[in-house]
Amino acid sequence: MFVFRIDSHSGVPPYLQLVQQVRQGVLLGFLKEGDRLPLIREVAETVAINPNTVAKAYRQLEQEGLVTGRPGQGTFVNETPAAPVSPATYTSLQRGLETWLGRARAAGLDEQAISALFTAALNQARNENIA
Amino acid sequence: MFVFRIDSHSGVPPYLQLVQQVRQGVLLGFLKEGDRLPLIREVAETVAINPNTVAKAYRQLEQEGLVTGRPGQGTFVNETPAAPVSPATYTSLQRGLETWLGRARAAGLDEQAISALFTAALNQARNENIA
Amino acid sequence: MFVFRIDSHSGVPPYLQLVQQVRQGVLLGFLKEGDRLPLIREVAETVAINPNTVAKAYRQLEQEGLVTGRPGQGTFVNETPAAPVSPATYTSLQRGLETWLGRARAAGLDEQAISALFTAALNQARNENIA
Amino acid sequence: MFVFRIDSHSGVPPYLQLVQQVRQGVLLGFLKEGDRLPLIREVAETVAINPNTVAKAYRQLEQEGLVTGRPGQGTFVNETPAAPVSPATYTSLQRGLETWLGRARAAGLDEQAISALFTAALNQARNENIA
DNA sequence: GTGGTCTAGACCACA
DNA sequence: GTGGTCTAGACCACT
Structure with a gap:
């Protein structure tokens, strides 16, 4: 559900x-x-x-x-517009993210800080792509 | 700036x-x-x-x-309320995130999908903590 | 307006x-x-x-x-997606329709009957195209 | 049928x-x-x-x-409440409408545009009657 | 003062 | 009982 x-x-x-x-x-x-x-x-x-x-x-x-x-x-x-990635790579990425989250939490970051770090990294990547 | x-x-x-x-x-x-x-x-x-x-x-x-x-x-x-983590672990986490982002982009995920994956992982982690 | x-x-x-x-x-x-x-x-x-x-x-x-x-x-x-027809043919069609409407009203048809006639003609045309 | x-x-x-x-x-x-x-x-x-x-x-x-x-x-x-027009004028009107529809389609208008044109003309006629 | 959102509660069309 | 629409009135974000 x-x-x-x-x-x-x-x-x-x-x-x-x-x-x-x-x-x-x-x-x-x-x-x-x-x-x-x-x-x-x-x-x-x-x-x-x-x-x-x-x-x-x-x-x-x-x-x-x-x-x-x-x-x-x-x-x-309705019909889904096709899977963007194979389930295998998807699970792999998911697991990688989970271990990273574990490290972040272990280091003492709360959810807010983690989100901040993520959006910052995403923004940086975007800027590099533009540049 | x-x-x-x-x-x-x-x-x-x-x-x-x-x-x-x-x-x-x-x-x-x-x-x-x-x-x-x-x-x-x-x-x-x-x-x-x-x-x-x-x-x-x-x-x-x-x-x-x-x-x-x-x-x-x-x-x-104003004065910042104290850094939550040491700069070293912070940079380490940042780098880990960047490599993960690189993998995700290489796999063909666009920004929307990456964000979706991240929030999903964050929610899951939160639920596990509650459980 | x-x-x-x-x-x-x-x-x-x-x-x-x-x-x-x-x-x-x-x-x-x-x-x-x-x-x-x-x-x-x-x-x-x-x-x-x-x-x-x-x-x-x-x-x-x-x-x-x-x-x-x-x-x-x-x-x-917002920007209009381009005019479907030239203003000239458009006015011509409009005038043709007006004269037809005039005839219909003169014949004693009320608005309801006119609409009925129109949708019937439209449906018939559609069916012919399909057939 | x-x-x-x-x-x-x-x-x-x-x-x-x-x-x-x-x-x-x-x-x-x-x-x-x-x-x-x-x-x-x-x-x-x-x-x-x-x-x-x-x-x-x-x-x-x-x-x-x-x-x-x-x-x-x-x-x-049940018994129909009497025909509003004679069959002859009715067929005449029908044929006039068909030729008009043919012109409209030939000009490149799709069904949506034709309907729009029709209702616009009908509204205009109504407004003139009121005025 | 504009559009955007939310709430509360009613009625309707549909299966 | 389900989604869809409408009303009434409130508060918010933006210009």
């Missing part, structure tokens, strides 16, 4: 967080064609937001073509 | 992005006590937003006690 | 009627790049619906890339 | 589309007194919607007095 998570301190509107999580879920293979997303009312309960807000997120996903809402049945994932 | 970067697709309000970037800069040592932040009108020009928005970000940073605005001179970073 | 019109008997949701009217306006050249759509609150007043409903329509148009909302300024039409 | 057609992109509820098509069919003489509408399960199959939805449409048509359902036999069209 797919689980949503809302970070109310990030500044990102809740409905957008839901949208991004589904997009990422599809991108990483957690969500595949035909999978049913949690019911709107379920999500509203579990993450404690208004059903309309969840509906707004699902509507946007539908407009993006990622999912299709079928009244009376639920909301379902 | 400290450089700001606005991602208009992230959904995070621009003023908050500025605030978060300064916080991260201080956390990671890019900004040290006494450093001067770019002038409001400079930032407004380079990232193409309204000067009032930049001013709002600086005002909030001042309220948080991270910086101090000196009229006519600019905005300066 | 662009004027909206809501037909509450058509069964089409009001927000969709607004969306379709903007799309048609762009398609037919009534709305060009840089034009400002009526303010949300104006539309809400003139067609007597809730501002949120108008906002919903504008949001969808923005997601489709047809317009861009600029807080504090209004909502503006 | 009367054929239904559902446009799932129009925003009009499917059951209303069926109702409108029957109304138009009667108005234009495609359906005459005593004609049998397609069976509910036939319609449900051909246009791929739930039989309940078709039943709802037929029920509403019966409430409007346009048709009468005879259990076990089917649904039949």
Whole structure:
């Protein structure tokens, strides 16, 4: 089952967080064609937001073509646009990241510092590509 | 020189992005006590937003006690609350992350997929800690 | 100035009627790049619906890339995807349609009958193309 | 045989589309007194919607007095309220519209643009009548 | 004062 | 009972 998570301190509107999580879920293979997303009312309960807000997120996903809402049945994932990488290299990358995270935590960095380090590295890489 | 970067697709309000970037800069040592932040009108020009928005970000940073605005001179970073890790381990972690990023890009992942992978790993780690 | 019109008997949701009217306006050249759509609150007043409903329509148009909302300024039409026909043939077609409409009205057909005739002809043409 | 057609992109509820098509069919003489509408399960199959939805449409048509359902036999069209125009002028109008449609298609307009042009002309005519 | 988001609660179309 | 739409009214970010 797919689980949503809302970070109310990030500044990102809740409905957008839901949208991004589904997009990422599809991108990483957690969500595949035909999978049913949690019911709107379920999500509203579990993450404690208004059903309309969840509906707004699902509507946007539908407009993006990622999912299709079928009244009376639920909301379902459409055909995924093809896996970007093979599962093998994917798991390898995942494991590499986990060991790195372990090192970072062992060194005493909290989640905020880790995120900061990551985005900084990502930005730097981008700048180098531009240069 | 400290450089700001606005991602208009992230959904995070621009003023908050500025605030978060300064916080991260201080956390990671890019900004040290006494450093001067770019002038409001400079930032407004380079990232193409309204000067009032930049001013709002600086005002909030001042309220948080991270910086101090000196009229006519600019905005300066206050004493940093102590580095969380030694510069050595910090550089080591940074390098580890860079090699991982290199592998990910070589495997064909774009920035979106990399971010998705990272947040997924971070969430998983958090869940394991809770469990 | 662009004027909206809501037909509450058509069964089409009001927000969709607004969306379709903007799309048609762009398609037919009534709305060009840089034009400002009526303010949300104006539309809400003139067609007597809730501002949120108008906002919903504008949001969808923005997601489709047809317009861009600029807080504090209004909502503006983006670059139009190129005129489908030359203005000359367009006016010619328009005039032909007007004379036909004149004949139909003179014959005693009301608006409903005219619409019925039109959609029937359109459907027939489509079927012939398929066959 | 009367054929239904559902446009799932129009925003009009499917059951209303069926109702409108029957109304138009009667108005234009495609359906005459005593004609049998397609069976509910036939319609449900051909246009791929739930039989309940078709039943709802037929029920509403019966409430409007346009048709009468005879259990076990089917649904039949009642006496038509008199033809609004003579068959001759009707065919003439139909042919005029067909030639116009041919010109429009030849000019490169797709169905969407044609519809836009038509509704625009209809609206303009209405406005002139009001003025 | 502009658009953008959220909440609360109602009603409808559909399976 | 599911998703889809509308209303009413509040607060926020940006110009």
